[in-house]
Each structure stands twice: as structure tokens, then as C-alpha cells.
Amino acid sequence: ERQPCMPTHPQRPLVIKTGIQFTVKIRSLVKLPELNCQLKIKVSIDKCRKFNILGTFSKVLNLEESSGCLAAEFRHLVRCEKQTDITTPLIISEELHILHFETQLIQPELCVDLSITSLPIVVISHVNQLPSAWGSILWYNILCSEPHNLTFFLNPPPVKWEQLSKVLSWQFSSVTKRALNSEQLRTLADKLLGHEAQGDPEGLINWNTFCKMSPNERGLPFWLWIDGILDLIKRHLLNIWNDGYIIGFLSKDRERALLSGKLPGTFLLHFSETCRDGGITITWVEYSQDGEPKTHSVKPYTKTDLASISLPNVICSYTLTAAEKIPVNPLIYLYPDIPKDDAFGRYYTSLDDLSEKLTETTDVNNQLQKMEIDKPIKPYLDRRIISVSDE
Amino acid sequence: ERQPCMPTHPQRPLVIKTGIQFTVKIRSLVKLPELNCQLKIKVSIDKCRKFNILGTFSKVLNLEESSGCLAAEFRHLVRCEKQTDITTPLIISEELHILHFETQLIQPELCVDLSITSLPIVVISHVNQLPSAWGSILWYNILCSEPHNLTFFLNPPPVKWEQLSKVLSWQFSSVTKRALNSEQLRTLADKLLGHEAQGDPEGLINWNTFCKMSPNERGLPFWLWIDGILDLIKRHLLNIWNDGYIIGFLSKDRERALLSGKLPGTFLLHFSETCRDGGITITWVEYSQDGEPKTHSVKPYTKTDLASISLPNVICSYTLTAAEKIPVNPLIYLYPDIPKDDAFGRYYTSLDDLSEKLTETTDVNNQLQKMEIDKPIKPYLDRRIISVSDE
DNA sequence: ACAGTTTCCCGTAAATGC
DNA sequence: TGCATTTACGGGAAACTG
Numbered sequence: 001e002r003q004p005c006m007p008t009h010p011q012r013p014l015v016i017k018t019g020i021q022f023t024v025k026i027r028s029l030v031k032l033p034e035l036n037c038q039l040k041i042k043v044s045i046d047k048c049r050k051f052n053i054l055g056t057f058s059k060v061l062n063l064e065e066s067s068g069c070l071a072a073e074f075r076h077l078v079r080c081e082k083q084t085d086i087t088t089p090l091i092i093s094e095e096l097h098i099l100h101f102e103t104q105l106i107q108p109e110l111c112v113d114l115s116i117t118s119l120p121i122v123v124i125s126h127v128n129q130l131p132s133a134w135g136s137i138l139w140y141n142i143l144c145s146e147p148h149n150l151t152f153f154l155n156p157p158p159v160k161w162e163q164l165s166k167v168l169s170w171q172f173s174s175v176t177k178r179a180l181n182s183e184q185l186r187t188l189a190d191k192l193l194g195h196e197a198q199g200d201p202e203g204l205i206n207w208n209t210f211c212k213m214s215p216n217e218r219g220l221p222f223w224l225w226i227d228g229i230l231d232l233i234k235r236h237l238l239n240i241w242n243d244g245y246i247i248g249f250l251s252k253d254r255e256r257a258l259l260s261g262k263l264p265g266t267f268l269l270h271f272s273e274t275c276r277d278g279g280i281t282i283t284w285v286e287y288s289q290d291g292e293p294k295t296h297s298v299k300p301y302t303k304t305d306l307a308s309i310s311l312p313n314v315i316c317s318y319t320l321t322a323a324e325k326i327p328v329n330p331l332i333y334l335y336p337d338i339p340k341d342d343a344f345g346r347y348y349t350s351l352d353d354l355s356e357k358l359t360e361t362t363d364v365n366n367q368l369q370k371m372e373i374d375k376p377i378k379p380y381l382d383r384r385i386i387s388v389s390d391e
Numbered sequence: 392e393r394q395p396c397m398p399t400h401p402q403r404p405l406v407i408k409t410g411i412q413f414t415v416k417i418r419s420l421v422k423l424p425e426l427n428c429q430l431k432i433k434v435s436i437d438k439c440r441k442f443n444i445l446g447t448f449s450k451v452l453n454l455e456e457s458s459g460c461l462a463a464e465f466r467h468l469v470r471c472e473k474q475t476d477i478t479t480p481l482i483i484s485e486e487l488h489i490l491h492f493e494t495q496l497i498q499p500e501l502c503v504d505l506s507i508t509s510l511p512i513v514v515i516s517h518v519n520q521l522p523s524a525w526g527s528i529l530w531y532n533i534l535c536s537e538p539h540n541l542t543f544f545l546n547p548p549p550v551k552w553e554q555l556s557k558v559l560s561w562q563f564s565s566v567t568k569r570a571l572n573s574e575q576l577r578t579l580a581d582k583l584l585g586h587e588a589q590g591d592p593e594g595l596i597n598w599n600t601f602c603k604m605s606p607n608e609r610g611l612p613f614w615l616w617i618d619g620i621l622d623l624i625k626r627h628l629l630n631i632w633n634d635g636y637i638i639g640f641l642s643k644d645r646e647r648a649l650l651s652g653k654l655p656g657t658f659l660l661h662f663s664e665t666c667r668d669g670g671i672t673i674t675w676v677e678y679s680q681d682g683e684p685k686t687h688s689v690k691p692y693t694k695t696d697l698a699s700i701s702l703p704n705v706i707c708s709y710t711l712t713a714a715e716k717i718p719v720n721p722l723i724y725l726y727p728d729i730p731k732d733d734a735f736g737r738y739y740t741s742l743d744d745l746s747e748k749l750t751e752t753t754d755v756n757n758q759l760q761k762m763e764i765d766k767p768i769k770p771y772l773d774r775r776i777i778s779v780s781d782e
Numbered sequence: 783a784c785a786g787t788t789t790c791c792c793g794t795a796a797a798t799g800c
Numbered sequence: 801t802g803c804a805t806t807t808a809c810g811g812g813a814a815a816c817t818g
Contacts, residue, residue: 017791021790305699382780386779389774
């Protein structure tokens with residue numbers, strides 16, 4: 001009778017953090033004229049680890065002009081003391097919860113108790129749990145046709161590559177203007193299914209492979225690796241990702257094949273396979289005396305690195321030094337043959353970080369006057385940072 | 392009868408932030424044997440802007456072994472709705488509050504109500520109010536002999552340079568291992584009193600000059616400028632400040648006088664006069680063909696800058712480039728004549744930022760195995776960032 | 783329009799729990 | 801002892817409010 005819209009976490013609905021406000025909307029699919037009467041909705045949550053809704057538990061539905069639907073907003077989900085008698089084998093990001101909504105429709109002729117539940121949600125206590133929580137939501141919604149199977153992760157079924165690849169690509173297109181292309185997806189398929197599988201659409205991927213890793217292995221589960229990269233793109237690479245200048249996912253073999261035979265100084269950008277929080281590296285090709293191609297990759301740039309210098313600026317200023325040699329920038333053409341300034345020139349800035357956005361010199365003029373300092377103003381020598389490797 | 396120790400904010404007691412825990416201790420100066428009986432203390436706060444103490448309002452004093460004093464801890468000061476009928480002309484960092492402590496000593500022979508108050512405190516709602524709040528606390532405690540004059544800042548008296556200079560120097564020695572020397576203090580005196588005053592110990596400084604600026608002036612009040620520098624030192628310059636390698640406070644005239652005649656490439660470090668959050672610049676001297684000294688200063692390095700490259704590393708790698716010329720590092724001797732590596736060498740690192748602390752290469756080895764990738768491992772080319780100016 | 787003030791909430795660090 | 805989970809709170813940004 002009613003269909004709940006989802007509680008919202010920016011970009012990641014169905015994941016809720018304790019202590020952080022969220023919004024739930026429910027709307028009636030049936031346009032009863034009686035809905036003009038005030039319908040009071042009560043919300044509550046299952047008490048597995050004993051969360052509670054703090055704030056207004058009950059709200060009157062009011063008509064939303066835009067959609068003609070009825071909206072209610074609830075704030076602050078807060079965890080209370082744990083129940084001692086409940087133990088779950090599931091880790092927090094696999095523990096599914098349900099929001100309940102109840103109301104009573106009282107009419108002269110009838111009196112009905114109505115109730116509806118949300119899709120399963122994951123409750124987290126820290127943002128660092130968000131990636132795995134979102135992984136769970138993805139897996140559940142790919143696979144589970146039941147509206148609320150809270151024990152889904154006790155034995156989660158595998159997913160076909162055909163399904164997963166769509167979801168992965170959608171993760172990129174929902175955060176950026178560019179989805180994954182078939183080449184990129186193929187690289188990911190090789191990683192998940194093995195190279196022999198040839199990207200078989202019917203190939204099955206296990207939940208553990210996707211998001212957990214078996215306990216004896218240490219390392220980064222596939223989804224957390226991808227999510228780190230998504231975050232890196234969102235924060236620091238949006239423009240050049242949208243432009244399609246990041247090949248991104250590429251096996252070493254493929255990389256070597258692509259670059260071999262290209263002009264010396266041809267480079268491409270791809271993501272680190274191992275950086276926990278996303279990293280991007282630059283690989284370029286040069287040729288030895290006998291014409292043998294040789295590729296080099298810089299240590300991947302991470303979020304921290306890109307916070308102080310943007311990737312276009314790295315590319316613009318990257319310098320190789322060697323004793324007795326003149327420093328050079330080995331990066332000349334973005335693969336296949338785009339002169340680097342054509343691709344990245346519009347993103348070069350001399351303002352490498354925020355602090356430099358303040359026009360210091362003007363500031364000096366203003367402030368020295370105010371501070372009653374009447375010395376002549378000597379402008380500062382501007383500076384920039386560049387990325388350097390020693391050969 | 393009892394003397395309250397102060398609520399603690401790390402490094403800045405007497406400033407309390409809403410929503411953040413703090414601790415108050417009170418101790419009895421009189422060692423009554425009767426104190427073995429349980430003394431229940433109640434704490435409360437004046438209700439000017441209507442704050443409340445959240446948590447346990449009342450606590451039993453218990454004996455502290457170390458000092459034999461009685462301690463109580465209270466947590467979470469939380470603001471409630473403002474009272475509408477109270478208006479104060481004071482801004483929040485000038486609004487003084489008092490904590491009250493009450494208890495009843497009930498003995499067979501007598502029954503006494505005891506009460507005591509804290510020194511005035513400042514309540515803030517955001518850390519960005521901490522510097523001015525601490526400025527208020529300093530000013531109050533320099534000048535006010537009355538235990539709690541809550542309207543002190545309606546008309547705060549001026550302070551003698553003699554008093555203020557001690558307090559300023561103490562701010563540095565309490566955060567670092569090095570107080571301000573007389574030369575540094577003299578520079579600050581010139582700034583506050585004017586050069587003509589000759590650092591007169593009797594010279595008076597107004598509250599407005601120290602911490603506010605009159606409304607029509609825009610700019611950075613003296614104390615906020617100093618506090619930004621203190622913070623910069625604490626975060627990024629502690630070692631070289633402790634070593635005494637930062638002259639820091641220096642007029643342009645004095646700077647020029649110091650550097651003239653020194654070897655070319657002699658440099659010194661001093662703080663920006665204008666950066667809101669603290670900045671430090673490097674000034675070096677060179678000589679034109681006719682032997683005329685010429686000094687250059689780099690745009691000051693801020694917290695953001697120094698988060699990605701340490702000042703010793705800047706000094707080590709700073710590069711001046713010019714078309715057709717070989718890039719050089721113009722920094723050779725720390726004033727007066729210390730070869731830069733002697734002063735800063737021990738602080739050079741190739742790890743310019745945190746992300747590089749992870750030993751990527753080892754990681755690669757480990758993780759590629761786990762991820763079942765059996766490609767040969769090609770180590771990445773290491774990199775560093777350097778600071779460059781174009782001549 | 784705006785500045786002083788507060789709230790929101792991410793992300794590092796530390797504490798806590800198992 | 802180590803890992804999973806939670807709490808603490810600084811700090812950037814947005815929201816609020818006179």
C-alpha cells in the first residue's frame with residue numbers, strides 16, 4: 001500500500017551512521033481522498049544491537065507539492081546499550097536492519113492498522129565502515145529478491161560477472177560523468193575471475209572475494225580497493241576522469257603492449273593495484289640504444305599527495321634528475337599520441353594548494369597599512385612545488 | 392577554604408567548549424579529619440547565555456593519593472536555549488562565566504554550607520574561537536586581581552609592556568623548549584608600541600590593539616597573529632624552533648642589516664607578518680655585480696604547505712630556475728654562517744608525507760601474492776616534492 | 783548583506799571491547 | 801595480543817541569527 005523511499009546518506013542511501021541525521025520519506029501509492037485527514041506515522045528500528053531512533057518518532061504526513069507524495073523527516077539515530085543476550089556471527093557491515101513505519105487509518109466506515117518496512121539498511125558507527133557497508137547493500141540488492149532477508153550474509157550467494165560488472169560501472173557513472181568501458185571492465189574481470197575465464201559473463205564471484213577476503217589472507221578486498229579509487233577520483237581526478245584521460249585499470253602486460261612502439265615519452269595513467277586508499281601512477285615508455293622499449297612507473301600518487309599538487313600539475317612539472325645530467329620531464333604524449341599540454345593544459349595552475357589562493361601580495365598591502373607598518377612593500381618570490389624522481 | 396583547580400582544555404585551561412568533556416578538581420586546603428566522611432559536591436554554571444552542565448552534576452569527593460587532595464570529574468558542558476531577555480554587549484570570547492561548587496558539611500556539632508567558585512572561564516562553541524578566548528584569559532589574569540569580575544571586558548584596562556612581554560614569552564616556553572629572546576621581544580614591542588617607544592617597559596597596550604582591532608580596521612589582531620605562529624611552531628617547526636634556528640620576529644630593516652655583508656647565500660627564517668594562520672618565510676642575500684646586497688624572500692610557508700613538505704626539506708631542496716640557466720639552490724648558510732646541512736641535515740627526510748611512510752614496495756610484494764597476481768614485480772620509481780621558484 | 787556564532791559531520795587518533 | 805568497533809574532538813564548511 002505504501003512504498004518507502006530510502007533514508008539518505010549522501011550518495012549512499014541505506015547506510016546510516018549513528019549520531020548523524022538521516023531522512024526517510026514514505027509515500028502513498030494510492031491517492032485516497034481520505035488522506036487529507038492527518039495520518040500520523042511512527043518509525044522504529046529493530047533492536048538487534050539495540051539502536052534507537054532519537055528525535056521525533058512520530059510525524060504527521062504532509063503533502064509534497066512536487067510529487068504529491070507524503071514526506072516525513074526523522075533525525076539522529078542513536079545507539080543505546082547493547083543487548084547482552086544477542087550474538088550475531090555477522091560483522092557490523094553485514095548486519096542488516098529494518099525500519100518500521102506504522103500508522104492507523106481511522107475512517108467512519110473502517111479502521112485499519114497500516115505498516116510498512118524499509119529495505120534492509122546497514123548501521124555503522126564510523127565513516128571508515130561506509131565502504132564495506134555499501135558493498136553489502138550492493139550485494140544484497142543485486143541478489144536478494146526477498147524484501148527483507150536479514151540473515152542474508154550468513155550465507156550470501158555468488159554473483160554473476162554479468163550482473164556485477166553493471167553495478168561496478170554504475171558506481172562510476174553515478175559519481176562521475178563516465179562509466180567503465182569494456183576494456184576497463186575486462187581488466188577487472190580478469191582480476192576477479194582469473195585471466196583464463198576470459199571475462200565470462202556467467203562467471204561467478206563470491207562475496208568473500210568481493211568484499212572480505214578469507215581470514216588467512218591479508219590484503220585489500222576487491223570492493224574496498226575499487227571504492228578507494230572512486231573516492232580518489234571524486235576528490236582529485238574528476239575532470240580528467242570525465243575527459244577520459246585515465247585508462248585506470250590495466251594489467252602490466254596490457255600496459256606494456258599498449259606503450260611498445262609508441263613515441264618515446266608516451267605515458268598513461270592507471271590506478272595502483274595495492275594502495276589502500278586509492279593511488280594513481282604514471283607509466284611512460286622510453287627506448288634503449290638497441291630500440292628495446294622500457295617502461296617506468298612513478299610511485300602512485302595518493303589522496304594526501306594530490307591534496308598538495310594536482311595530477312595535471314604533476315604531469316606538467318614532473319622532473320627526472322640524475323647526477324651530471326640536465327633535469328628533464330620524461331612525460332610528453334598522453335597515450336596514444338596527445339601532446340600532454342593539449343590534454344591537461346587547461347588544468348594547470350600555479351596555485352597548488354588552497355593557501356595560495358589568497359592573493360598574498362594584495363593582502364600584504366592591505367594589512368601592512370592597517371597594522372601601521374609603513375615599510376616599503378617587498379613582494380614575495382612566488383613558488384610552486386614539483387614532483388621529482390632521481391634516476 | 393577550598394581552592395578550585397581549573398577545568399582543563401589541553402594547554403588552555405579556563406576555556407571550555409560546548410559538547411567537549413572537561414575536568415574540574417577542587418581540593419581542600421584544610422586537612423579536616425572529618426573529611427573522611429563523604430562530601431558531596433554539586434557543580435553549576437551561571438546562566439547568562441544559559442549553559443548547563445550535562446553529566447553528573449554532583450560527585451563525592453575522594454582522596455587522591457598523590458596529593459592528598461580531593462578530586463571530582465565532570466563531563467560535557469552543553470548549551471541550552473538562549474535566554475531571550477539577556478543581552479550582553481560582549482562578544483562570546485569576552486563573556487566570562489563562573490563555575491559554582493557547593494557542599495554541606497554536616498557534623499554533630501555544626502552544619503555548614505560551603506561554596507566556592509572557579510576563576511572566570513570562557514565558553515566557546517568552536518575551536519576557531521579558542522585563540523581569542525585564550526587571549527581574554529591571559530588579559531584577565533595579567534590585570535584583574537579581583538577573583539571574579541565578570542564585566543571585566545566592558546572596559547578592560549591597558550597592560551604594561553613589561554607584563555605583557557613576560558606573558559608572551561611564557562606562551563612560547565610553555566609550548567616549546569624555547570622562550571622569546573630579548574631581540575624577538577623587542578621586535579614585538581616595536582610592533583605594539585611603535586618604534587619610537589624603544590620597547591619602553593612602561594608602555595601601555597590596549598586590549599583592542601592586543602586582541603580586537605577597532606571595527607573600522609580590517610586585519611589581524613596582534614594576539615591572533617602570534618597564536619597562529621605558536622600553532623605553526625607546535626605542528627611543524629618544533630625541532631628547529633627548539634634548536635634556535637628560527638629568528639622569527641624581525642623587522643625588514645633589521646633583516647637587511649643582519650644579512651648585509653654576510654656570505655652570499657646566507658639566509659634566515661622569519662614569520663610572515665600577515666598570514667592569518669601563521670607563515671614562515673626564508674630570506675637570503677646575494678650581491679649584484681657592484682657588490683650591492685639584495686635580499687629575497689620566498690612566499691611564506693603555511694600549515695598547509697608544511698603538511699606536505701617539511702621546512703628542513705624545503706631548505707634542502709629549494710630550487711631557483713631561470714630560462715637558460717642551471718637550476719640552483721640559493722640557500723647556503725643559515726645566519727650567521729652555519730652551513731645549512733649542519734643546522735638542518737638531521738631533519739632531512741625523503742618521506743615528505745605520511746602516505747610515503749607505508750613501504751609501498753614491500754606492500755606490493757605482499758599484496759600481489761594475496762591477490763593472486765603472479766606478474767613480476769616492477770618496483771616504482773620513488774619521488775619527492777621540492778619547492779621551486781622561477782627567477 | 784553580513785558577521786558573529788553555532789551546527790553538522792568527516793576523518794585522525796585514541797580508547798574500548800572481544 | 802590483535803582486530804573490530806566505538807568514542808573523542810579538531811577543523812572545514814554550511815547553517816543559523818540577529
